[in-house]
Amino acid sequence: MIWNEKYECMPRKGLEALQLERLKAVVKKVYDKVPFYRKSFDAAGIKPESVRTLEDLRRLPFTSKNDLRDNYPLGLLTVPQSEVREIHGSSGTTGKPIIVAYTGKDLDIWGEVMARTLACAGCEPGDVIQNAYGYGLFTGGLGLHGGILRLGAMVIPMSGGNSKRQIMLIEDMGAKAICCTPSYFLSLVETAEEMKVRFPDTKLRIAVLGAEPWTENMRREIEKRSGVLAIDIYGLSEIIGPGVSSECRCQNGLHINEDHFLPEVINPGTGEVLGDGEAGEIVFTSLTKDATPVIRFRTRDICSITHDKCECGRTAARMSRVTGRTDDMLIIRGVNVFPSQVESVLMAIEGAEPHYQIIVRREGPLDDMEVQVEVNERLFSDKIRGLEALEAKIRDELYAVLGLRVGVKLVEPKTIERSMGKAKRVIDMRGQ
Amino acid sequence: MQVPQISVFLENKVGRMADVTNVLAENRINIIALSVADTSEFGILRLIVNRPELAYQVLKDAGFTAMTSFVIAVEVEDKPGGLARILDVLTKARLNVEYMYAFVERATGRAALIFRFDKEQDAVKTLQAAGINILKKVDIFQE
Numbered sequence: 001m002i003w004n005e006k007y008e009c010m011p012r013k014g015l016e017a018l019q020l021e022r023l024k025a026v027v028k029k030v031y032d033k034v035p036f037y038r039k040s041f042d043a044a045g046i047k048p049e050s051v052r053t054l055e056d057l058r059r060l061p062f063t064s065k066n067d068l069r070d071n072y073p074l075g076l077l078t079v080p081q082s083e084v085r086e087i088h089g090s091s092g093t094t095g096k097p098i099i100v101a102y103t104g105k106d107l108d109i110w111g112e113v114m115a116r117t118l119a120c121a122g123c124e125p126g127d128v129i130q131n132a133y134g135y136g137l138f139t140g141g142l143g144l145h146g147g148i149l150r151l152g153a154m155v156i157p158m159s160g161g162n163s164k165r166q167i168m169l170i171e172d173m174g175a176k177a178i179c180c181t182p183s184y185f186l187s188l189v190e191t192a193e194e195m196k197v198r199f200p201d202t203k204l205r206i207a208v209l210g211a212e213p214w215t216e217n218m219r220r221e222i223e224k225r226s227g228v229l230a231i232d233i234y235g236l237s238e239i240i241g242p243g244v245s246s247e248c249r250c251q252n253g254l255h256i257n258e259d260h261f262l263p264e265v266i267n268p269g270t271g272e273v274l275g276d277g278e279a280g281e282i283v284f285t286s287l288t289k290d291a292t293p294v295i296r297f298r299t300r301d302i303c304s305i306t307h308d309k310c311e312c313g314r315t316a317a318r319m320s321r322v323t324g325r326t327d328d329m330l331i332i333r334g335v336n337v338f339p340s341q342v343e344s345v346l347m348a349i350e351g352a353e354p355h356y357q358i359i360v361r362r363e364g365p366l367d368d369m370e371v372q373v374e375v376n377e378r379l380f381s382d383k384i385r386g387l388e389a390l391e392a393k394i395r396d397e398l399y400a401v402l403g404l405r406v407g408v409k410l411v412e413p414k415t416i417e418r419s420m421g422k423a424k425r426v427i428d429m430r431g432q
Numbered sequence: 433m434q435v436p437q438i439s440v441f442l443e444n445k446v447g448r449m450a451d452v453t454n455v456l457a458e459n460r461i462n463i464i465a466l467s468v469a470d471t472s473e474f475g476i477l478r479l480i481v482n483r484p485e486l487a488y489q490v491l492k493d494a495g496f497t498a499m500t501s502f503v504i505a506v507e508v509e510d511k512p513g514g515l516a517r518i519l520d521v522l523t524k525a526r527l528n529v530e531y532m533y534a535f536v537e538r539a540t541g542r543a544a545l546i547f548r549f550d551k552e553q554d555a556v557k558t559l560q561a562a563g564i565n566i567l568k569k570v571d572i573f574q575e
Contacts, residue, residue, distance in 0.1 A: 375441045375474075375497050382439035382476060382501045382548070383530055384469045410474050412443050413497050 003119035003151075004112065007259045008314045012307070015315065019262055020054050022287035027051050027060070030293055033078040036071055037295065057264070057285060058273055062296045065098065068238060073099040076292050084291055089137040090237045097137065100237050101291035107146065109288055113243035113257045114147020120248045120255060120314075121208050121231040123177050125152030128203070130173070132166055132180035132188075133211065135159045139241025140211050144179045147243065160184060163191040170204050171197060177206035182214040182222065182230070189226045200227040208233055210242055213301075213322045215340055217347030219251075232321055238297055239284050245319050250311050253318030260288045263317055264296070265305055268326045279304045281326055282319060300326040302338075330360060330426065332367045335404045339425045342371055345397045349390075357416045360428045367430065370407035371398065374416055434502035435567070436484040437546070440477040441497040444470065452477060455494045461487050465535035465546060478533070480505075480546065503546050504556060507565040508534070510543040518545070518564055525558040527551060537567075 002008050010018070028048040030037040040061045041047070050056065073096075074081065085104050089097035102110065123129060129148045133140030141159055148155040156173055158166055160180065166188055170178065178185065185207050192199060207222065210233035222230045234254050235242035244261050245254035256263050261284045265274045268281040282301050286293035301322045309315055324338035331337070339358060346356055355374040360367060373379075373394060381387055387410060394408045417424065442448045449468075456463065456479075465480040481487045484500060491498040508514045515534075522529065530548040537544050544567060549555040559566055 377492075377497055377499060380439070380441050380497045380499050382437070382478060382499060384471065384476060385530075387441075387474065387476070388471070410441075410443075412441060412448075412495075414495050415443070 001119045001122075001124055002313065003116040007257075008116060008255070008316065010259070010315055012315055015258060016054060018259055019287060022259075023054065023057065023262060023285065024048070024051055026286060026289075026293050027295065029078055030295060034076055036067065036076060054262075057262070057296070060285075060296055062271065062283065062298050063294050064298050065238070065300070068098045068100075068294075069096065072096050074101060074292075076294075077101060078293060079103055079291050086142075087137075088139045088142070088237050088241060098238060100139075103290040105290045106240070109260060110143060110240050110243055111146045111150035113240065113260060114143055115150040116257060117233055117243050117246040118144075118147050118151050118153070118177070118208065120246045120312075121177065121233070122206050122229065122249050123148075123151060123153060123208075127151075127153040127176045128156065128174055129153050130156040130158055130166070130170055130175040130178045132158045132160055132178060132184065133242075139235070139237040140179075140181075143235070143241040143243060144208070163188055164195065167192050167195055167197050170199075171202050174203040176203050177208055178204060178228075179208040181211045182209040182218060183212060185209055185226075185230075186218075186222060189222065192226075198227075204228055206231060208246075210234055210246075213324055213328070213340055215323075215344045215347060216321065217344050221347055234301075234319065234322060236299055236301075238294055238299075239286065240289065244284065248310065248312040248314065252310065253306060253320055255310065255314050255316045255318055256305070258316040261285070262287055263305055263319070265303070266298075268298075268300075268302075274304075276306050276308075277304050279320070279323070282322075302326060328426070330358070330369070330428065332360065332369045332404055332406070335402065337369070337402055337404065341401050342398065343425075345401050346371075346373060346394065349393060349397065355413075355416050356425070358426045360426070360430055362430045368407065369404070370409055372409045372411045372416065374413050375410045376413060379410075434552075435480060435505045435546070436500050437503045437548075438479045438481060438484055438487050438491065439499050439501060440479070440491060442475045442477055444473060444475060449477065451494075452491065452496065455490055455496075456481065456487060459483075459486060459490045461490070464537075465533065467531070467533035467546075469531060478531075480535075501548070502552075503548050504552065504559075505567040506545045506547060506559060507567055508543045508545050510536075514543065515545070518559070521558060521562040521564065522555065525554070527555050527558060 031048045044061045083103050084101045086102045087099055089099050131144045133144050135141030207228045207230045219230045231247045233246040235244040245256040247254050264283045265280045274280045282299050282303050283296050285295050302324045303320045303322045305317045305319050307317050324340045329336050357372045359370045391408050398406050462482040467478050469476045488500050528550050532547045534545050
């Protein structure tokens with residue numbers, strides 16, 4: 001089901017005309033209302049009137065997470081605070097969070113793009129949808145909640161945690177879809193197995209998964225073990241929250257809601273704009289955000305985009321799945337390493353669950369990286385030789401993918417902390 | 433012909449072996465024989481117990497990675513040359529032993545060996561042909 005055919009299937013030419021008209025308006029608005037943008041545009045020698053085509057976007061300066069942090073809490077508002085109806089905050093890893101604001105119009109648009117997301121995944125009005133994203137300042141919980149209501153479905157507002165109760169309500173309420181992070185869904189699959197609940201015997205058919213990078217291999221593992229269609233969704237609070245882009249049932253890239261969020265992919269080192277299919281950092285410009293629009297916001301998420309039309313009929317650009325973050329990237333002895341690379345290796349080795357952790361230490365002048373992998377029953381052997389062969393295999397495959405010799409340590413199950421929200425995959429002790 | 437053996441994955445950490453034996457004790461499971469194989473990082477605890485199915489279940493429920501495999505128990509004469517004779521038979525047949533450990537069976541006082549072979553069926557045939565007594569379950573597990 002396509003929620004809003006007029007916009008989601010709009011011919012490219014019409015869409016681009018709409019984008020340009022909205023871009024001009026937002027550039028003028030931030031220049032007039034927000035001292036930060038006026039200063040940065042002036043420093044770059046740009047006036048709002050100099051944006052005449054979509055290509056002119058490239059001349060505008062970027063906005064970074066730090067710019068948002070520096071303007072904490074509401075320094076980037078373009079409306080009087082009395083018009084703000086809701087705020088959210090990003091889960092800042094250090095210090096104060098980034099606060100983003102929504103007017104009534106913003107909440108309306110958020111509901112719209114979330115309804116598109118859910119419809120894209122195969123949810124329909126009248127369905128029962130369990131929402132296991134955390135409720136609160138984090139945009140996941142209330143974002144999905146609003147979208148489910150807009151779709152005309154019934155929401156079970158579980159928030160995260162309490163896995164046994166989650167499984168109980170999936171069964172008893174007949175939930176057709178669940179929304180949560182991929183790592184939490186995997187942990188729910190484990191809980192269901194322990195409780196001897198088979199998802200195919202329940203009404204659960206769709207998992208709407210996002211808020212952390214995951215891999216195609218992890219998707220296959222999730223779908224094989226649960227029998228549920230795993231759909232990737234994407235968003236970030238600085239842009240609106242979830243609802244920025246989402247996969248349809250073709251599972252071939254995430255459709256960007258381009259009438260609201262204008263995407264570019266750049267080389268994170270030089271800032272140069274890259275073409276279709278080239279991987280780099282994705283950057284978004286708000287086209288309709290009312291309270292806190294952002295211009296060329298650097299997401300730090302790594303992916304590529306394509307403008308080819310999807311089989312489902314939607315015309316918007318599609319992003320590839322996010323394979324990592326520029327700030328997730330570890331530099332080990334001069335080599336760039338993304339946790340997602342490690343994950344794909346572990347998933348490719350038959351039976352390996354993605355319960356792993358990367359530990360980085362400094363031994364003298366050298367970085368030392370160790371991958372800890374939990375030994376489950378499928379990996380276990382009663383022969384030392386069998387386990388040593390497993391270790392060697394993981395080590396060799398990691399070398400093949402990373403080009404780096406790293407240590408591998410087999411650990412007992414449940415040694416690595418399970419996440420309710422975002423998985424902590426990396427412990428970097430080099431700064432200590 | 434084969435005897436169930438429970439193997440448990442253990443990290444080399446203080447107290448992990450005690451955790452396993454406590455779980456077994458709480459469930460009134462008796463250990464008949466055991467061996468530990470280890471590297472510097474991890475170990476495999478192998479156990480012959482009186483109630484193998486229960487042992488597997490309670491260890492799994494306690495969060496251990498455990499598995500059941502089948503091993504061969506062979507009676508050995510408790511005198512000089514007893515073990516040498518059995519190994520000679522295996523060597524001549526070019527059969528590789530993956531691992532082995534010994535114990536004394538309580539009820540009869542006989543010495544016995546637990547063997548894990550790569551080529552298990554070949555090994556059983558060879559041992560039988562040489563007239564070596566392969567213990568049935570009942571011989572070990574009588575209480």
